[in-house]
Amino acid sequence: MNLAENNSIYAPVTVTSSSANLNLPADVIIEKAYLYWAGCGDGDFEVNLxxxxxxxxxxxxxxxxxxGxxxxxFSAFKDVTTxxxxxxxxxxxxxNLDISAFEEWHLSRRTNFAGWAILIILKNDNLPLNQINVYDGLQGVPDDLSITLSSLNVLDNLNSKIGFLAWEGDALLPTETFTFNSNTLTNAQNPINNVFNGSNSITGSTTFYNMDLDIYDIQNNIQIGDTTAEISLSSTQDFVMINTVVTKLNNQLPDATVSIDNIQKECNSRVIVVDYTVYNLNSTNFLPSGTPIAIYINNxxxxxxxxxxxxxxxEQFSxxxxxxxxxxxxxxxxLKFVVDDLGTGVGIVTELIETNNSFTTTFDFFLPIAFNPLDDLVVCNEGLARGTFDFSSYEEIVKTNPDFTVQFYETQEDAMLQTNEVWNTNNYIATITPKEIFVRINDDFCFTTTSFFLKTKNCPPTVYNYISANNDTRNDFFFxxxxxxxxxxxxxxxxxxxGKLVWTGNQNxxxxxGYIKDGFSIKKAPDGTYFYLIFLNDIDYPEPLKGFLYINQ
Incomplete structure (x- = not known):
């Protein structure tokens, strides 16, 4: 907003308004737009755009x-993106940028100026990915000024650039330099000893009075892996102020890889627990949260x-x-894990390398333990479905490998937990039958279970067919x-x-x-031979048992 260079005219040179045209290509998107305005004096902080x-x-x-x-x-910043x-x-x-109240005072030192600029950050998907860093403030360059630019991540220095917005530079004062990482910068509009000369690298203007908008190539002055850079400015004659510095660096990208570290499995279970790690190694940017991971089984x-x-x-995260x-x-x-994959082979994160995202391993469950089936055991009913069993031989019969170990339990839960093991396998009394016995067969890694039943059958009763009936406690009744x-x-x-029925009996x-009822009296049965019929009323014994009974009083 200076109409002429203030270093050569002994009169006010600023105006309160100025215009510029914005002409961006149609295929770009405006991501950010920052307005800076500046001038001499205490500041005008209400303007119009x-x-x-x-x-x-x-x-x-x-x-x-x-x-003395x-x-x-002063300078001011406004986000005018919208x-x-x-x-x-x-x-x-x-x-309405008015510094007139201070212009005459600053004219005495030829530092009367005013100006504005809009910094626009653009997006174009056809351009390579870049990291844009913006540093702003207001610092003077009397003799030497050094500024550290932080938060850089240099992957590729190709086409790296730095630009700055500076105020109050004068042409034809060959006493100033601009260095980047100790390398002196220059370009077509900016001589090596007069970089603050009122030039504009974007338009090519060299009559940008008391204002510099310059861009320099720095690809040969920065190294891959750098995270900071030093800029130094010097001026022994001219007074210059730095307002904004912008750097552009290429390809700030993550690089996601993954590994399967361990798979926990349990015997007789289809549940597995997979420990895995996602890495962001050899990268130049963080890997965002929410990066998808697809899990494949047999592809x-x-x-x-x-x-x-x-x-x-x-870094990495497990x-x-x-x-x-x-x-x-x-x-x-x-089993395959693929990081940055939605399950369709397509991811959502742009990476340095897109072909190193998977890890594959072969997994197998514990193999089932083979065993020989066991027959149910049947013994005679000892009363009320009670029986005594010997299944000690089953320990060897059930095994298909002599190294297996075998255990017996009364419940499936006990077999799973290995609690309350049955030890008396050669003389096991089942108080009620049928009774299921559970068998656990173990190898070095796993186990399996099977079972068999203990059953009783009603064996034919044994008849003792002699009665003495003399109260000597021997053969005193029909047993x-x-x-x-x-x-x-x-x-x-x-x-x-x-053939006369002399007595009947049952469970009650x-x-x-040896006594029989004769009318209203009970008397001993005469010695001799008697005939018995025993009706068992059992499906296995449809016919009655019959035989002779002898009484000898």
Whole structure:
């Protein structure tokens, strides 16, 4: 906003408004737009951009003591992204920037100036990826000024550039330099000893009075891996102020890789726990949280997960996931993790290398233990479905490998937990049958279970067919071993030698003691031979047992 260079005219040269045209290609997107305005004096912090009132988001100030006289300067910053996005290409006028109250005072030192600029950061998907760093403030360059530019991540120095917005530089004062990492910079508009000469590298103007908008190539002055850079400015005659520095560096990208570290499996379970690590090595930017991870089984998409935290450069993050493998999947399969994959082979993160995102391993469940089936054991009913069993030989019978170990349990839960093991396998009493016995067969890694049943059958009773009935405690009654509590619905009929029924009994009567009822009296049965019928009422014994009974009083 200087009409001429203030170094050669002894009169005010600033105006309160000026215009510039914005002409961007149609294929770019405006990501950010920052307005800077500056001037001599204490500051004018209310201006207009295309008639829109602008007040700053941030302000900067600088004061200078020259021969005991204080000279002040200011600049201001405003994010005008929305206004520029809405307006687009066309003419932009900044108005009402008034430094007239300070111009005469600054004219005495030829530092009377005013100006404005808009820094626009563009996006174009056809351009290579770049990192744009913006540094702003307001610092004077009396003799030497050094500034450290931080937060750089240099992957490729090709086409790296630096630009700056500076105020109050004068042409034809060959006493100033600009160095980057100790290398002196120059370009077509900026001689090596007069870099603040009122030039504009974008338009090619060399009459940009008291304002510099210059861009320099720095690809030979920065190294891959650098995270900081030093700029130095010097001026032994001219007073210059730096307002904004911008760097452009190429290809700031993550590089995601993944490894399967361990797979935890359990015996007789289709559940596996996978420990895995996602890496961001050999990268130049963090890997964002939410980066997808696709899990494949035999190259078939199985499950999806994602990173939960950003992963910094050269860092890694380990995580765990539980997978339930359906029964229709084979016991041995190929497990593959692919980072930055939505399960379709397509990711959402642009990376330095897109072909190193997978890790594959072969997994197998514990092999099932083979065993020989065991027959049910059947013994005679000892009463009320009670039986005594010997299944000690089953320990060897069930094994298909002599190195297996075998254990017996009364419940499936005990077999799984290996609690309450049955030890008396050669004399096991089952108080009620059928009784299921569970068998656990173990190898060095796993186990399996099987079972068999203990059953009882009603064996034929044994008849002791002699009664003495003399109360000597020997043969005093008709005794049938294996009858009561076994054949619960039995019935006994006893006939004398002439076929007369002399006694009947069942589960609810005492054993016959050789007495018979004769009318209203009970008397001993005469010595002799009697005939018995025992109706067992059992499906296995449809016919009654019959035989002779002898009484000898």
């Amino acid at each position: 295309n008639d829109e009132n602008i007040t700053p988001d941030r302000t900067f100030s600088l004061s200078r003591n020259f021969d 006289n204080i000279f002040t300067y 206004q520029i996005q809405n307006t687009g290409n066309g003419n932009y006028t900044l108005s 078939e998409f199985f499950e999806y997960t994602e990173t939960t935290l950003p992963i910094a450069i050269d 995580e765990q996931i539980t997978l339930v493998i359906p029964d229709d999947f084979p016991d041995t399969f190929e 049938i071993d294996g009858l009561r509590d076994i054949f619960l619905d039995f019935k006994i009929e006893i006939y004398n030698r002439w 009567t005492e054993n016959w003691d």
